Amino acid sequence: MKITKIAQQKKNKKRFSIYVDDEYRIGISDELLVKYDLKVDDVMPQELLDTILVQEEKINIKNRILRSIQHRIKSTYELEQRFINDGYDQGMIDEVIDDLTNEGILNNDQLTRAYINDHTNINPHGNRHILFELKKKGIPERTILEMLSKRDEKKVAMNYFNRKLNKLCLKDPKDRRKAVNRLLNRGFTSSIVYEIVNERIKTEHDQ
Template identity: 30%
Template sequence: MQGSPEALAARAKDVCLRLLTDRARSRNELEQKLVQKGYPQSVIDEVLGRLADVGLVDDAAFAEQWVHSRHTYSGRGRRALATELRRKGIDEQTSTEALAQISSDDEYDRARELVRKKLVRVSPGDIADSADRERMMRRLVGMLARRGYQSSMSFAVVKSELADLGAEVDELAED
């Protein structure tokens, strides 16, 4: 990449600001984008340092916002969120602090909402025989697992919601 260090820094800052207008980003995400565009590491460190000094790059705030948004709107569980934060370059301590805002009760309630949303069109007649109940159980527990919920919590939520529908859940066994 050619140009004076000041010009390179100005262009790198513009790249970062454009990226930050879409959504908040971690320092690592911005750094990777600048590396990909060919900026020298000294320019990257300078620009990201200045953006951090003025509060535009803050991994702790990013992690808190990410966790809140993805849990509330995408229904992600803590395990999936921890993986996403790791991929975004957030360190373990910052990730743990951000994930602490989701209590076990919050996670259970969100899992219940997700299962209820899937069961809106299901009537007790749809799950009258045990094969149908088992299939429904596997599908719902699998959906929660893909979103990062623990299997024990997923099973408890699904079993409770199926029972609320009037299904016989005593014979359903946790795998």
């Protein structure tokens, strides 16, 4: 087999169509064109064609991952499951994810810290909620608990109470139930919730 034509694609200037024996065989990126130094009249063994097809698929997966994490940082597990569901080969997916992890582009620890920070300062939630959500993203429980141990959950809950529930009168049973339910629904532990509520009731009585 011999390359008889290499044509730049009209819709994407970074991609090229490769013709072998006057028939279209494959579209490849400029990256692979340079890497394999492909030129017209070069012999194209089937082994080389198969290798390029694999490399092209890996580049496609990589580019899709990079586009995906532009909108929201994702864990390696989330990405793996998404691309498996899209029909990509798991071996290729794992290779690409490993490469991006080694390059520092994917970082589960960084994702975990960012998630905990967001759910501490921007959208406060309790440790129980954070643990549940991060485990769904494939983050090991040990990693999550280690990072959660560095934050003061009661302080987070108190800050949320002061921002969102401060106008409630906790001497009123209805308001008290509302405060308890709001805090529990955000994943704060019951011991912390009732500790805060009881402290606020005491403060109201002292006023």
